Amino acid sequence: MRQKKQLRRYNKNLGHFLAEGVLRAILISCIIAVIMVATIAMIVIPSLEDLTPFVICALALFVCCLTVCLTGAILFVRTKKITTPITRVNDAITKIASGDFAVRIQNDKKVDDRYQYENELDELTHNLNKMVTELQGMDYMRKDFMSNVSHEVKTPVAAITGFAEILLDGNLSEEDQKEYLTLVYQESIRLSNLCESMLQMSRLDHQEIISAKDSVRIDEQLRKCMILLSEKWQEKNIEFVPELEEVTLVTDKNLMMQVWINLIDNAMKYSEANTKIHITLTKLETEIYIVICDEGIGIPKDKMDKIYNRFYQCEESHKKQGAGLGLAIVKRILDLLHGTIHYDSEQGKGTKVTVVLK
Structure with missing residues (x-):
């Protein structure tokens, strides 16, 4: 059985988009310039006998200038389709760098089912939104982790402090002293195990390759x-x-x-x-x-x-x-x-x- 064709990544990549834009701009500009010049010539010059070499050169120069101006105007409008999303991405990255992980870039383009993305900028936008979502989750986990660490460490430390104060006050029987010392020992062991577990978790978080085999x-x-x-x-x-x-x-x-x-x-x-x-x-x-x-x-x-x-x-x-x-x-x-x-x-x-x- 033949395998299904893989989904094309882009509807039109940026290289093709720019080349097509330039060619289309030049073609449209030439057509408009020729039509305008022909119309003006028909109004101003009543007969072909009046077309002297000087007039022909002037018309040709006018056509060239008009073509360049129209091409520039069309390319300016065309390139805004590229510069606008780049500006939006740049603004989003600036906000992300300042710690704002709630920013998202809205993409209203409707992509054909045959393609994954409209172009490379569309994919960049998608990946940036995905990255920010992951960063936001990591930021939440970091804050939650610090809150939990504070709570978990504070509990045994508070217990040890409390028991130590009771022991320092004196007036306890030998049996009571032994009981409080046992509780201090248990809480210190608990604190030690907690620190050891956190250190191990930290080591594992920064480890990507297992070298020991x-x-x-x-x-x-x-x-x-x-x-x-x-x-x-x-x-x-x-x-x-x-x-x-x-x-x-x-x-x-x-x-x-x-x-x-x-x-x-x-x-x-x-x-x-x-x-x-x-x-x-x-x-x-x-x-x-x-x-x-x-x-x-x-x-x-x-x-x-x-x-x-x-x-x-x-x-x-x-x-x-x-x-x-x-x-x-x-x-x-x-x-x-x-x-x-x-x-x-x-x-x-x-x-x-x-x-x-x-």
């Missing part, structure tokens, strides 16, 4: 994570049900381990006591599938699209058990490793997370 046994990493996290959440008595094929992948082992720790830790955090977590690992042709299913509280549907946002936590009751950066880190790592992640969840029944690696 290790031969990693994914099944062994998953088993190691189960053992490590079983100790952390031993009071919940959660049972793991692993179904793991022996799979080796060339990737960054540290980043890969971070993914499994975050995902399994989340599954345990939001699971009830004495439940099961099913973890399966399979390889189909060139793709590796890791599925983690828990029997936890699930995620409400209206919150599913926010789970990868930084500092976002679905359950406020678990806020002291993390900073809400785990899934943002996981998503960024998988993007760098050319993997994907997908969540399916039903509130009150549990959550299923699927990771695909290539």
Whole structure:
């Protein structure tokens, strides 16, 4: 079967537009000049016998001058179709440079279905609007990020300050002192983990290429994570049900381990006591599938699209058990490793997370 012809990019590119404009201007000017001169000659010169060489030269010179003037006027009108959108783009860029990301360039041109753009300036306008939209989103995320960082850091610092003031006041029993010191220690650990997560997120944001390439046994990493996290959440008595094929992948082992720790830790955090977590690992042709299913509280549907946002936590009751950066880190790592992640969840029944690696 013949492939469909690709959509032409432009209706008419600027080179053709200018060349056509010049030729059209010259042609129209010549026709108008000849008609005007012929009309004037018929009125002023009654017979051909009066056409002396001097008159012919004067008429020719008049035709040339008239053609040049008309051509200039037509080109001036024609080039405004180019200079006007360039001026609009320049004004928009000036506003963007001053920090105004709400500016947009309106494009009222109706382009034929056979073409993507009217010309290069039309594409430039489209791409500029797209760039400003992205910048506006990034600016919002930056402000939101700073607000969240301030809030997250302020909470443990305020708690540590408050507990320290109580300890400095004295008049506490040894048991009370130990309790407040334990709370100070827990809040300091929380603050330390928060700073570490933010630093890792910052490093990942500025990283585009994964240089470390290790031969990693994914099944062994998953088993190691189960053992490590079983100790952390031993009071919940959660049972793991692993179904793991022996799979080796060339990737960054540290980043890969971070993914499994975050995902399994989340599954345990939001699971009830004495439940099961099913973890399966399979390889189909060139793709590796890791599925983690828990029997936890699930995620409400209206919150599913926010789970990868930084500092976002679905359950406020678990806020002291993390900073809400785990899934943002996981998503960024998988993007760098050319993997994907997908969540399916039903509130009150549990959550299923699927990771695909290539």
